[in-house]
Amino acid sequence: MLLVILEHENGQLVEAAREALTFGRVLAEKMGEDLEAALIGRDDDDLVEAAGQYGAETVHTATHDLLTDYGPDAYGSVIAQMVESLDPDAVLSCGSDRGNEFMANAAARLDAPFVANCTDANPGDTWEMTRVQWGGSLLEDATLTADVPLLTCGLHAVAAEIGDEEDADAEEFDVDLDESVTITMVKDRVVQEAGVTLPTAPVVVGGGRGVGSEDGFGQLEELAALLGGRVGCSRAVTNLGWRPHADQVGQTGTRIAPEIYIASGISGAIQHWVGAMASKHILAINTDKEANMVTKADWAVIGDLHEVIPAIIAEVQSRKG
Numbered sequence: 001m002l003l004v005i006l007e008h009e010n011g012q013l014v015e016a017a018r019e020a021l022t023f024g025r026v027l028a029e030k031m032g033e034d035l036e037a038a039l040i041g042r043d044d045d046d047l048v049e050a051a052g053q054y055g056a057e058t059v060h061t062a063t064h065d066l067l068t069d070y071g072p073d074a075y076g077s078v079i080a081q082m083v084e085s086l087d088p089d090a091v092l093s094c095g096s097d098r099g100n101e102f103m104a105n106a107a108a109r110l111d112a113p114f115v116a117n118c119t120d121a122n123p124g125d126t127w128e129m130t131r132v133q134w135g136g137s138l139l140e141d142a143t144l145t146a147d148v149p150l151l152t153c154g155l156h157a158v159a160a161e162i163g164d165e166e167d168a169d170a171e172e173f174d175v176d177l178d179e180s181v182t183i184t185m186v187k188d189r190v191v192q193e194a195g196v197t198l199p200t201a202p203v204v205v206g207g208g209r210g211v212g213s214e215d216g217f218g219q220l221e222e223l224a225a226l227l228g229g230r231v232g233c234s235r236a237v238t239n240l241g242w243r244p245h246a247d248q249v250g251q252t253g254t255r256i257a258p259e260i261y262i263a264s265g266i267s268g269a270i271q272h273w274v275g276a277m278a279s280k281h282i283l284a285i286n287t288d289k290e291a292n293m294v295t296k297a298d299w300a301v302i303g304d305l306h307e308v309i310p311a312i313i314a315e316v317q318s319r320k321g
């Protein structure tokens, strides 16, 4: 059996968990095994149903007073206990910050190897996998020999796709936890913003040093709002203090995967590109036709973004009536 550990937030499966179930469906088929899932800290019919839609046959639910919110030690301990008593053939989760954190914690407890951020995995006596390194700029082929392979799939390695929409059975899993797992726990949450977030926005309007100033981002905000999207930026921009780090796209920022990324005044350095390359389409606006972002984009407008963006805004407004 392949066991997929589900990451959830605010009573919903996160997109990366849906991707992990989609990745897991293919992997379970290659293994010739059933796909089962684990829900830690919730016993919730909606989440079990969602996991079933993505192909999980059984969902093991683990609840406990010490699992009311996320904690890497608590999660790691539950996963280790599940490995010991459910005896899965492999365990998979999503390569989000949390997914990699709790899987690494479980691996340490089990004294087992863990392979993070896989884009492909082929089971066998020795597993062969490909995984992303260095923020996505390097693909590494790895082999793994382990009693129970523990792995995560890279973010956006696959698009989340609903499976046969079968009902999943929920099975309670008894966990044994003590206070030692509460060293790091989420105690409080601050909601920073409402609406679409950068990693999930269908449209991202990105601005780089070419925007010229903090105020210059006003036009980008206007275009993003018109298209139901979000503003992103390069590290040059956060270094200059024009935008917060939360808006930064790239290796040391956020990975985005919008339907369209409008990259304006951004040269497309490799560290930026690795955060933007999962975009379905890219429109580059740049004065330099040789800029890396221009050569990689699906479409480019060579010109001053302070003329091009107002022209796009006017066109969208006139089409919207």
Ligand SMILES: Cc1cc2nc3c(=O)[nH]c(=O)nc-3n(C[C@H](O)[C@H](O)[C@H](O)COP(=O)(O)OP(=O)(O)OC[C@H]3O[C@@H](n4cnc5c(N)ncnc54)[C@H](O)[C@@H]3O)c2cc1C
Residues within 6 Å of the ligand: 207, 208, 209, 210, 211, 233, 234, 235, 236, 237, 248, 249, 250, 251, 252, 253, 254, 264, 265, 266, 267, 268, 269, 270, 271, 272, 275, 285, 286, 287, 288, 291, 303, 304, 305, 306
């Ligand atoms: C370890 C490390 C990690 C990093 N992580 C990241 C990261 O996560 N994200 C990131 O973005 N960078 C990151 N960087 C920095 C990265 O290498 C680049 O320096 C940065 O992305 C450049 O930002 P930029 O494209 O805005 O600026 P520039 O490279 O200066 O490009 C500005 C672009 O604007 C164009 N332009 C200028 N004026 C206009 C105008 N009026 N209209 C249209 N176009 C115009 C220019 O032709 C140019 O192409 C990292 C670097 C290191 C070393």
